Structures are given as C-alpha cells and as structure tokens.
Amino acid sequence: MVAQLDYHKIREIFGRFHAADPEPKGELDHVNAYTLLVAVALSAQATDVGVNRATHDLFKIVDTPQKMLDLGEEALIEHIKTIGLYRNKAKNVMRLSKILVEDYDGVVPNSRAALKSLPGVGRKTANVVLNMWWHMPAQAVDTHIFRIGNRTGICPGRDVNAVERAIEDNIPADYQLHAHHWLILHGRYTCKARKPLCATCIIRDLCEFEDKNL
Template structure:
C-alpha cells in the first residue's frame, strides 16, 4: 500500500512544478527564426558598432548620466554633464562637490532636485560599500539610489561588455508595435527579447532597437519608407512594404560629448 505521506509530497511537488510553469514568461513573437536572423543581420550592416548616446568617461559617469536621463533627453543630459564631469568624474569628487553645487550643474534637467539627492546618495554608497568602484553585478547595481533594472542593464552593457536588454520607451514600443516580443510590462518584454533575439546579435541588440525607435520607428509616426526591415515588419501600422536601401550609416556623433 502506498505511503500516504509520500503520495502527499509527490502531489505537492507536482503542483509546485505546475505553478512554476504558469509563472514562466512564454516565448512570444510573430517572426520565425529565419526572419529574426534577417532582421538583426540588416541592423548589423546598417550600424556595425552602435553606441549609446549618453556622453560619459568611465563607469561612474555612465551611472550618473543614465540616472539623470530618466524623463529627459540624452542631448539635454549631455549638455548638463559636459561641465559637471570635468570637475566630478569619481564618487569622491562628486561628494566633495556637494549637493547644492551639483544642482547648479543639472538644473536644466527635469526633476533635478531629486536626481541630485540620488547622485549624492549613490556616490556615498559607492565609497562606503564598493571602494569607490561601480560594481559589475546587477543585484549590486540596483541597490544604488536612483538605479533601477534598466539603468543597471545599460551600465552592464556599456561599461562592462555584458549582453543585456535595457528596455526603455523605444524598445518597449517597438517590441509591441512590430510584434517582435510583445509584453505588458518592461520586464516581460526584456525576458522575451532575450529569448527571441539570436544569441550572436544580442550584445548590440538593445542599441540597434533603441536607435531604430529613436530615428525610424518613431512614436507618433513610424517612417516606414526609411526602414530597412519594412518588408519583414508585421506591424499593423506599417505604411510601406519596400525596405530602405541597406547601407552602412555614417558614424554616430554623440552630441555635446565630453572632451
């Protein structure tokens, strides 16, 4: 006769596995593997070495720039940090600068008072807990004040060369608009993109998607006539089926770059 306790344990394990399967984010995309390969092959030809457009000089200035960029444009942040990073490019120098003087440098950026508090707090934590160095692990980065998962992913990619997917408004819009990796939340989109993007294209993928959303697949009106994947795109908003010529774009110029 089967042991009732053993039977109960087995049932509990089965229920646990079933719940785990239900919680997992399913792979969802409107594109075949071959189509996804072709999409990112074209992006790789168009922009062989895509770059983020926030000017920075080291991992610390990158963390600060990304934290300041929330609800602000990269160009606006670059304009404000051009002078700031010349005098405060380490946590120690930022603390010596002080919150009041920091506010003077970034007052043209939205929510600058709260952002100044976060920059000072994250600088203090970097000094106190990380020896003044920016950590290269996501779970440590997100502990820093003003640093969320998106910021952490940007830093891991741009400062430490890790393949991550920083889902900003552009990527969230594109993933849903063209049905590449639809999701209701940035976390869902991130998880699905990491699964559907071919591995050998993953490192540059978030920059390709951001730049595509910023300059071609725009929020108000996608410029389908300038899109190199117009023939592959499955968006119901698409206005053109003829792809733009597949040529390498001129090198990016980061506006107001730090000298």
C-alpha cells in the same frame, strides 16, 4: 495585434541592423563607469541630448564618487537644473556616491543586484551600465524598445520585464550584445511613436506592423 515573428525573420532583421551599424553606441556622454552610471540615472524622463548638455561641464571636474561628494549637492544642482526632477536626482546621485565610496572603495560594481541596491538605480539603469561598460548582453528596455518590440512582434510583452525576457528568448545569441542599442536607435530615428518613417525603414518588408506609414 501583431503576430510574433519567426526565428529566421528575426535573424534577418538583426542581420540588417548589423550591416547598417556593426557597433551601435549609446548616446550618453561619459568617461568611465561612474560617469556613465550618473548619466543614465539622470536620463530618467529626460533626453540624452539634455543630459549631455547638463553634464558637459560637470564631467570635466567630477569623474569619481569622491569628487562628487566634494562638489556637494547644491553645486551639482546648478549643473543639472535643466533636467527634469533634478532635485531628487541630485539627492540620489549624492547618496549613491557616498555608498560607492564607503562600501565599494569608489568602484562601480558590475553586479546587477549591487547596482540596483544604489539609490535611484533601477533594473533599466543597471542593465545599461552592465551592457555599455562591461559589455554584458543585458537588455535595457525603454519606451522605444517597448514600442518596437510590440509593433514588430520581435519581442512583444505587456510590460518592460516581459519585453526584456522576449529579447533574451527571441533574438539570436550573437546579436544579444547590441540588440537594445539597435532597437533604441531604430525607435528614436526611424520607428517613431507618432509618425514612423516606414518608407525608409530597412526592415519594412519584415515588419508585421499593420499600420505602416507609407
């Protein structure tokens, strides 16, 4: 159990993240809002690397909902069959593409409620799209952020919704836009689940994690 960090420590932590990487980027390849939405929807229970490999050729020929409908579900499956749950994901991508064409003139909405109404799109996916494409300070909490939030005390919570609220409450407003990317990347490459690289961590002296791997 870690104690919640105070405001000054949290500001110092994100100041260091900012100094190391002022403009952190998501690692899913995309060319527009629609391909970003599709990529994020495909990334559930899959790695970004695996999704990028699957969509590399797909996004060369499909970059709009109508083109996806023209491609068809079986052809989509051929592109994404290396991704887990690919059949269900293909059905959702086709369904959401149909809704975008029929109800939104082929344009991806910039409303969380509208995005969440699409098949296969939950709050996390919606928040990623809102953040990465429209630059809104929406916090997409994945397993990395959940782990780091509770390890460090920056944004503790019993579930992803609680951690999302803690990010909004605890992290200074000027760091909100990039907060979830800094945390995801830190969790992916430094604060790993089994063997965190504490010895090279830039926030080691500010982190409240008791079992540091030094």
